[in-house]
Amino acid sequence: MGSHMSKVLLNRGYRVFITTRRESGPELERAISEGFGVLHGDPGSETDARSMVEQVENEAGRLDLLVNNASSYFEGSLLDMSECEFRAAIEGSIYPVFFMSRAAIEAMYRRCVGRIVNIGFAGTGMNMGYRMVAAHGAAKTAVAVLTRSLALELKGSGIKMALLSPERIDLGEEGASRDPSIASLERFIASFEEVLNDELVDGEAKEFII
Numbered sequence: 619m620g621s622h623m624s625k626v627l628l629n630r631g632y633r634v635f636i637t638t639r640r641e642s643g644p645e646l647e648r649a650i651s652e653g654f655g656v657l658h659g660d661p662g663s664e665t666d667a668r669s670m671v672e673q674v675e676n677e678a679g680r681l682d683l684l685v686n687n688a689s690s691y692f693e694g695s696l697l698d699m700s701e702c703e704f705r706a707a708i709e710g711s712i713y714p715v716f717f718m719s720r721a722a723i724e725a726m727y728r729r730c731v732g733r734i735v736n737i738g739f740a741g742t743g744m745n746m747g748y749r750m751v752a753a754h755g756a757a758k759t760a761v762a763v764l765t766r767s768l769a770l771e772l773k774g775s776g777i778k779m780a781l782l783s784p785e786r787i788d789l790g791e792e793g794a795s796r797d798p799s800i801a802s803l804e805r806f807i808a809s810f811e812e813v814l815n816d817e818l819v820d821g822e823a824k825e826f827i828i
Contacts, residue, residue, distance in 0.1 A: 619687060619737070619784075619803075619806060620636070620685075620687040620688075622803065622806075622807055623685055623687065623807075623810050624636055624654060625652075626807060626810060626811060626814075627683070627685075627814075628652070628653060628654070630814070632682070632683065633655065633678045634653075634654050634655065635654065635655035635656070635657050635670075635673075635674050635677075635678070636649060636654050636655070636656060636657065637657045637658075637659065637661050637670060637688065638656060638657070638658060639658070639659070639660055640658075641658065655674075655677060655678075657670040657673055657674070661686075661688045661713075661714035661717065661718050662688070662709065662710065662713035662714045662717060663713075663717065664717045664720075664721075666717075667714075667717035667718045667720070667721040668721045670718075670721070671718075671721040671722055671724075671725050674725075675725055680725075680729060681722055681725045681726060681732065682731070682732055682733070683732065683733055683734075683735070684718060684719065684722040684732075684733075684734045684735070685734075685735045685736075685737070686714060686715045686718055686719065686734065686735070686736045686737060686761075687737045688710070688711075688714040688718075689710055689711035689714070689737070689754075689757065689758075690706045690707050690709075690710025690711060690757075691707070691751075691754050692704075692706070692707045692751075692753055692754065693750050693751055693754075694750060695750065696752050696753065699753060703753075704753055707753035707754055707756075707757055708753060708756065708757045708760075710757075711754070711757035711758060711760070711761055712757055712760050712761060712764070715736055715761050715764055715765075716764060719734055719736075719764075719768060722734060723768075723772070723777060726775075726776075726777045727775060727777070729776075730775065730776035730777075731776040731777070732776070732777045732778075733777065733778045733779070733780065733818060734765075734768070734777070734778075734779050734780070735779075735780045735781075735782055735810075735813055736761055736762075736764070736765045736779070736780070736781050736782070737761075737782050737783075737784070738758050738761055738762050738765070738781045738782065738783035738784075738825070739754065739755055739758035739759075739761075739783055739784070739785075740783045740784060740785045740827050740828065741755070741783075742755065742758050742759040742761075742762045742783065758783075761781075762781055762783070762823075762825075765779050765780075765781045765823045766779075766781075766822075766823040768823070769821055769822050769823035770821060770822075772821070773820055773821030774820065774821070778818040778819070778820060779818070779822075779823040779824075780813050780816070780818055780823060780824050780825075780826065781823050781824070781825040781826070782806075782809060782810060782813055782825075782826050782828070783825055783826065783827045783828065784802070784805075784806050784809070784828040785802070785828060802828075805828050806828055809826050809828045812826060813826050
């Protein structure tokens with residue numbers, strides 16, 4: 619999903635930076651050739667998050683939009699997950715949102731404008747259970763709470779929050795003539811475009827459910 623959102627932003631005229639823990643590779647070379655800036659570091663590290671935001675400001679002059687898409691995803695029963703898998707599922711989704719958002723907010727405060735879009739998970743506002751993706755659902759519920767809480771704290775600052783909550787991207791409509799993943803992806807991209815076009819609400823994290 620991240621690569622598709624990045625291309626949408628690039629087509630809209632944004633100067634787009636992507637984060638990666640990799641130092642090299644064909645995917646990075648392709649991204650650079652397509653016009654993307656590359657930020658090396660761990661979004662789940664406060665030190666790296668601050669460094670990456672600083673790099674964006676130095677190279678682009680300002681930070682207008684942050685999209686928090688980084689997360690760790692595991693399928694399986696909670697009873698069968700290892701401690702390492704569970705920690706990765708929780709920390710890999712929550713830490714990047716917290717540290718990248720806080721670093722970005724400090725930069726956006728100086729200009730009194732900006733927006734942050736966090737990727738959630740459909741149903742997190744309904745206090746429902748999830749079969750086989752419970753750790754991911756729990757982490758994304760925390761992301762939703764963080765997003766709404768930041769919106770309250772940022773009221774009047776000019777910085778607005780949004781939550782884009784898709785279902786699992788491989789879910790499609792029964793009987794669809796095309797690959798279900800393609801149909802889901804197209805719905806996701808259309809909703810992301812809607813988030814970008816929406817004025818959003820000061821002090822409230824508007825949620826877009828796909």
